[in-house]
Structure formats: C-alpha cells, structure tokens
Amino acid sequence: MFPACAYNGNRFRSVKRDYPPCFTQEEIGIDAQTLITDVVRLNEDGSGKIAVTTGDVSVPCVGVYDSINKKGYLVLTVQGDKNGNYGLGYHREDKRCIISITAPKMRNPKKYRWPFMVECNDQGADYKKGDCVEIPFQLFEFDASDMNAFYAVFFDHRKCMQMDCALAEEIPFETAYKIEEKKQNEMKWYENVGYYSPAVGEGMNWELGWIGGGMSSAALMGLGGELEYSRAIKTLDYIFNSQTECGLFPAKGGTNHETAGDFYLKGVRENWLLIRRTADLLLYALKHFYIMESKQEEIDKKYIDGTKKLADAFVALWEKYGQFGQFVDYKTGEIIVGNSASAGIAPAGLSEAYRYFQEEKYLSVAEESAQYFYDHFIMKGYTTGGPGEILQCVDSESAFGLLESFVTLYDITKNSKRLEYAKHAAYQCSSWVVPYNYHFPAYSEFGKWNVPTTGTVFANIQNKHSAPGICTLSGNSLLKLYRFTKDSRFLELLGDIARAISKCMSRADKPIYSWDVPKDASLLRDDTITAERELLPFGFICERVNMSDWESERCIGGVFNGSCWSEVSLLMTILELPSIYVDFENKNICAFDDISAELDGEKIILKNNTPYDAHISILVENEKELPMYYRKNFQNYFIQSGESLSLCKDQLKSI
C-alpha cells in the first residue's frame, strides 16, 4: 500500500484510455471485474515494480500486509532533502518483499504522466567530498489479524515522522463564508433555470451530487439569508422536477434546460448515471429538510414524495441486484456497470430516510448494503467508484461515503458492529489525508503563499492531486465518531481537514493566480507551451493541491483557474462544524475554525489571531444525542481580531 497511490499494489485489470475514460461495451456488466486506468501498478499476479516519489503519496510510506502470516510492515520516511523528493519503491524477489527509499527519486524506466505511464528519465544527484546524507525512516513490523488491524497501525503512525504539520490561522469561518456566499450568488446562481450550479459558466454547468449540485444549496440554505434560502428552494424545485419514473435523476443539466447522462455508448447504452450522485442527493435532500424544519418553514410535498421515491429506487435496486452498482440507467433503473462502492454513502441516506419516514425497509436495506460494502471493499483494504471519470480506480470519496454510512447506522441502531466498521473506514480514510506540510517549489503559487498541505485529501489514484476538503462532505462523521469512541485522533484528523480548506481560497488578502499552463496542456504532452496566468476570482477554490508531477513539474504547487467542489466542502464545513468543540469530561478541545483554542482545566482560552473580527460558535459536549442538524446546539460568541476570550465551563451551556 502506497497511501493515496496504490492499494493492493493496484493489481487490477487496466486499460490505457484518454481522459475522461469510459467503459466499452465489452467492459460493462453487473459483475464486471474491477477495471482501472493506466496508473502506477504491479502486474495482476503481483510481479513487477512500483516506483513513485514522495509527492505521489499522501504519507511518505510504503506498507505491506501479509494475509497468510497475519503480519504487517510499514516503512515511513520524509518528503526528501535538498536534492528533491525521495523515491519510494516496492518489488518482490521470490519470497522476499523489498520496500525501498531512494535519494533522490528514481522511477526509471516509467513514471505516471496523466493519464498514462510514460518513459522516465529521473537523474541521480552529485555529491562532493565530505557530503553527508541522512535519510530518516521508521520501520514497523507487527501482528495484524486482518486488513483493518493493518490500517489501525498505519493510522497510529501516519504522523510519526514528526514533520511540520502546523496550520496557520488566516481567516475565520464567518469571513470565509461571506466571500463564498457572494461568489456563489454572483457566479453560480443561474436565474433562468433556477439553481445553484456546481460550476461556473453557461451551458452544461449542472451536475447532481458528487461535485456539489444540490449540496451547496443545503449549506447556503442553512447559513444564508432570505435570498439564499429562496434560491436553495428553487434549486430543490429544479432537482425534483427532473426526477424520472424510476425515482432516479439525470446526471447533468444546463442553462438551456437540457439534461444529460454521465456518458453514453451510442446505440448500446444511453442515460448513464453515476449512482453516487443520487446517493448524495438522498442524504442531502434530508439535510435540506432538517434545515427547513429548524427555520420552521414548510417542506413542499413534492420534495418529500420525491425523496421517498428516490429511497424506494435504492430499495428496488437492492432487491433486484443485491448491489447498487456504479453506473445505472437513470430512466430504467437498470445497472449498467456494477461491482463498486460508488453508492457507499447510500446506507447513510437510507438510514436517515428511515429516521424521517419511519419505514423499516429503508433501515433494512441500509444494514444489508452496509454489510455488503464492508465485506466487499473495507475488508479488502480499498474502495472504488466515487468519481465518475476514473473507471474503477481506488478513491477516497467512496471511503468517506462509507464512513458516513457506518457512523449514521451506529447512531441509529447502536449496533456495536457498525461502530467497529466506522473505525475501520476511518483508518482507511486517513490514508488519503496528508499529515504534513509539503515543501513546494519557491517559484510555485503555493510555494509563494506557503500554502499548507496538512489536512488536504487526495482524490484518487488516477487524478493524483491532493485537494482542499473531502469530496463532498464536511467530514462531521469524524466528530460523531469521536463522540462515540472518545478517540481524539478522529478529532485531530477532522481538525486538519477542516482548517486546510480556506487556506486554498483566492481572496483579496491572498490573491491566487493560475499556473502558466494552458488548459489541457498536460494531455498535449508539450511542456513548452505557456499561457497568461489568471487571477482566480475571490472565493474560488481550485481542487488542485499538486504535490506530484503527474501534470508536469510546472504544475507542482499550481492551480488552474477553476471554481471547484472544494468550495462546497468549505460551505458544508462551516454549516456542520462548530468553530470550537470542547469535551471537558475527556479533556479534549478542537478548533475547526482558524481560532486558537486551549483547554485549561475548567476553562477554555480562545484567541483570534486572524486580521478579521469573528463571530464564532462553540459546541460543548454533554453526552446527549445530537440530531442530524445541530446548529441550534452551537453557542455563539464574538472575538475581535487579535483579542482573547476565556470562558469557564459553568458559563458555557452544554448542548
């Protein structure tokens, strides 16, 4: 396992295909074998070699799990030295497994240059007489009864190299929200069709779920004023007006009122829908409902009936196929491509549907499908199907979706098995999260601004960038998991993820410019073409946190001029996480906002080190159950820029 880069050595069936890859007629099917693109991998029989750089992985680490002898091995190191990134490698020689660290990186004969493996010409370094090189490492050999035990040890040690992981306090939630709200209203609201789009620009700019369609509206509904509320309602109108007979929805739409699927195979299969889109919607529709209830607003029967019809569509899929698949026909409800954890978040949606509609069948299918996902994916150490343009490459989005599902199921059923599953999913999720601050080249945009990478989340093994936030969730399942387990590592992980996002936002005091690479230049294979750098409009958060040279050396630490789903992750973070969470009983405090927080016995000491005055929120633990939407449990305070605030336990009402 190379965290965020190779799982099970990426020993899957693979095809070389231009971006965005689509399945062929021969490759589709309900029980299709896992199919990945031309990424770094071993051969399917385990032979061959993996050689990457520390920029290709979330954690500079290589792990091996021996399922026969029940042993695990982990080797961790640091990013590199003055000669650049280290290399990381793995190969077998008979019964020997060899993990290697090279200084500097050495991937020859091949490296990954999106979207293919290409020839590589990495060079060694020159050393003078008297030069001394020290390569730090940590080696762990341990008993591990199964894959989850292996990941548990990884989770324990992912920060063991003690690299810098500080996240500066730059901008409070409140200020970040104001910038983002303005941008969403000015650039992502489309009056003629009536939706908050996940993308900027006329044309086919609507995508349901996944990158934010029907998700940003929940956050804006909860955090905004009357304008945002009314626009969120119109967005729900748009969504439910497009529901098909079988209860599903078109994947895409546009400002000319057109709708479309994810892909099509001409004459063979039309109307492709990445099923995770509607799994997202099931959960997010209910989030909208609870926000509306908290505002004592009436919920249109059309939304309630449509959500129930969607939940029924998932039940129908399960009853017919015993899985939800990856791509389905949104008009017929038939699975086109199966064998995936694409709908990993569906059990969460179905569990919440059970809570809302009080129909046992939803909980029953949630339980059965969660068990399916656990047995077929989590137990194997990888999950697939979250994104729609990577075939079935391993990805983080489905892993975080499953975490949401197991946590929600435990919340509702209190079945301890589900809590164990949730912990196992969280351990795997942590393999996608960067635990240290990568040293970007000084010439790069992120090098110039010293943008921290701690808490950023790699997307998948094909699109080899880390990203601000989870696609597309606040990650509050980790807060719930802390509440259920009292394991503070889950809080720490969530704190890192939450505080990383706004650091990548272009804003007046941190104007971020795009790289000088023209759009799709990476696909042109010509690194000499340049383009004018562009200022990202304020509020834009590009999904790229490029530690790898997968798009060329010039793209390391750079971004394109794009307004991406990370903005929705930020909005959901601000909606669902308090600025500060404090658990006096267990002596834990965690800042999710850019506010310094310390626990001093029965007192908390907060400091606003940002240049902005801030209204902040505090959630105080009291062991009571939290509803799905719990902002009313937040307590609000104000801290001026540069000022401190001390609050005693007695002053703070509990939840």
Add this chain to the structure above:
Amino acid sequence: MINVKTRASEVRINEGSVQVLFQEEVFNEIITVEFIFDNIPEG
C-alpha cells in the same frame, strides 16, 4: 534486514536513519535504502 546501495565510502545504519558519507566526489548517484522482508507468500 536493511541494505544500502551506494557508491559512497561510508554507510551507517542507525535506529531511525541511514547516514551516507562521501569521501570523494560522486556524480549521478542514487542512494537506495532497501527494507527486505523474507518469507512473504504471494497473494
């Protein structure tokens, strides 16, 4: 087992790091630290 491949004249394997000392100039050098685990069945 840890094995270090290098053209440097001196190698020290410590707990938590490998040190490589160059007593003369070396060009285009790749230092490779190998962690070798025996008797791992395929699978």
